Structures are given as C-alpha cells and as structure tokens.
Amino acid sequence: MFEVKLPKLRDDVEESLVVVWFVSEGDAVEKGDRLVEVQTEKEVSELDAEESGKVKEIVVNRGESAKVGEVLALIDTEGSPKPNPVKQKAAVKKAEAPDASTGTKPEVQKITKQVSPKEEGTGEEAPKMxxxxxxxxxxxxxxxxxxxxxxxxxxxxxxxxxDIRKAASPPAEVIAEKVEPEGMIPLSGIRGTIARRMVESLQQSAQLTETAWADVTKLVSKKEKLGDAVGWTALLAKAVAQALSAHPHMNGQIKDNKIELRNEINLGFAVDTELGLQVAVVQESEKVPAAELHAKLVELAGKARGGKLAKTESSGSTFTITSLGGYRVQFFTPIINPPEIAILGIGRIEDHLVLEKGKVRVRKRLPLSLTVDHRAVDGAPAAKFLDELISLLEKPKLFLEKNKE
Structure with missing residues (x-):
C-alpha cells in the first residue's frame, strides 16, 4: 500500500488545503497521473501519482487541510489493475491532438445543442451538452x-x-451576503493558515512598532508629473530599498536563532485577496527602476489574487511593505512576516497645515508605521532607519535620480 503524503512544497509553508481530487476511490491510476490540487496561502500546486495502482482510500477530503508529511490518500499497488483511460494523461492529450488526416483538432470541448424529437417544434431551447x-x-x-x-x-x-475555478469563485460581495450575522466561519484552510502564522509571528518574536510622519509634498508633486507610469507603492519601495542599503541590519531574516542579513533586497508586498492576505515578492528590488517595478507589482497583484504566484514570486522576502493608504487609516501595527526582521506599514496621505515664516501653508504628510523584531533590532537603530526613510521621501531627488531609467 503506497501512502500519498503532502510534500514540503516550500520552506515557509507547513500546511495546505485540498482544493479538488482528480480521482475517486476505486479509480486506477498510473505513475505520473494527476491526483490532487492543493493550495497554500501563497500558491496552487498539483500532485501526481508516484506509483501505479488503484485508489484505495482518500484520507483528506476536498476543503480539508493537511500538514506536511500527513497522508492524503492510499494507493493499492498490488496486482496490475487495468488503467482507467479516463484518468490517463495520454488519453486526454490524444483527444486534444490534431487529426493526422485533416490536420485539424477534434472539438473536444465544443458546446453543442442536442434536440430530441419531443423538443422539435416546441419553441423551447434544448439543453446544452x-x-x-x-x-x-x-x-x-x-x-x-x-x-x-x-x-x-x-x-x-x-x-x-x-475558467472552471473562476466560475466556482463568487465575487466578494456574494460571499458576504451568504454569511449570516450569527453564522460561524471555520478558521481552517487558507484563512486558518494565515491565522496560525500571524499568531506564531507574535508569539515567537518581540515586536516593537515605531511611528512617524513624513512630509511628502514634493513627492506628491513628482508623482503628479509621472502620472500612471509609476504608482505610489513603487515610489515608496524605491525609497525603502535605498534606506535598507544604508541600514543593512534591517534587511534579513531570523532562522534557527541566528540573524541572517542579506545583501540583496527582496521586497515583499502585502496583497489583499478574497482568500486573505498574501505576500508577493520582487527579488533584488534595489536594481529595478521605478516604472518597471510598478509594472511588476501590478502583474504580481493579479497573480496573487488568482492564486498563480510562482515560488520565486512569493518567497524569499527580506523586508515587507503593507499599505492601508487606500482606506481612512493613518497609523496601525503591522505584524512581521516571519522569518523577516521588519515590516513597514503605510497609511493615507493627508493635508497638513504648517506655519512657515508667519504664513499658514498646506503640506502633504504620510503616516509610517515600522514594526521590528526587538531580538534583532533595538529601538534606536530602527528609529535611525525610519529617519533615513523620511529624509528620502521628503527629498525624492535623493532616491529617484539615483535610479534614473
């Protein structure tokens, strides 16, 4: 009896949700056939059969979660069960392959209308097959x-x-309508995984949050000139990357009770999705021009919401940026994305009245919330990093001209 176990799909994930089984109990499978689709909080993966045989038992059903190493199903490998052609990849590929005589592809997925004798002349639309x-x-x-x-x-x-998965995922507003005020939402699956990681982050680190305002009047003016070519997140990310270069003690991870500082700056960006918060990662962000970084962030956000982030696009971050600037939020307490050392929270830009040379002037200010792991960074070094970042944001030429495209 062969045990189909959940493999370790990535270093930072210990649990996955079973999305769908491609086989049923009693089905014959061959080595390499698709068995199951699983999803972590960051990506979707398919697991193939490692042995041929017959599916004896499905242990973890659709919608249930399992941890790395747990048994998902049992395959009876004794004897030589006759393969089920429905489950063979070869059969599917053959059905989709071009016809040798005509060079055309069979319309395997064509929608046709079947009209029975009883339906003829009734004026009613026949069911679609x-x-x-x-x-x-x-x-x-x-x-x-x-x-x-x-x-x-x-x-x-x-x-x-x-297409099928998209059709199975109702819009957020539809989901909200189905949740009764007195109802209970299971803290399991992807939501449960996120919850567990956040609790572990708070329990296993000493988190300290420092807050400050940044005068971004000049940066707002610069952003207006750039238009839609560069978004706010990309602009702020370039300033963060330069500040991290000057304060390398903020850029890294804590692993096995050791502080691992990194030379490359892999920025993580928190993306709000229907399944919960996900982190998209831009490797070596310090080397990416602002406009290119903006385009990359738009692409990654789309992938994150569709559960299509590749491993390199969802892991290895050394510092994370999370923004609530689109809402009426100023300061908040961002929770560190383990095993990182720090995370920066960005609030909403607002008008601010100041007195300059006896005259009242309107300035633009941006609230920043920096959370650090006190095990790796003390309060003063964290404050120096925040001060450096504010200086860059107040004088955008310091980081934009350095990264001219």
Missing part, C-alpha cells in the same frame, strides 16, 4: 460548476481549468 476532457469535467463536478454557463478562454474557445 458540453464535450470536455474527463479530468476537467470532474473538476467542474467537484466545484459544482455548470459547464454550460462557462465561457472558454483557451485555444479555440476551449474551457480551461482556470
């Missing part, structure tokens, strides 16, 4: 998706797995 690869049909069935209502975005209008 969708021809689709068995694996995708099972995915739709497991996710309770009506294939006739799915618009294909694949080649030749074919329905893809992403």
């Amino acid at each position: 969708v021809r689709i690869a068995p694996g995708l049909r099972k995915l739709a069935r497991d996710l309770d998706v009506d294939l006739a209502q799915v618009s294909g975005t694949g080649r030749n209008g074919n329905i893809t797995g992403d």
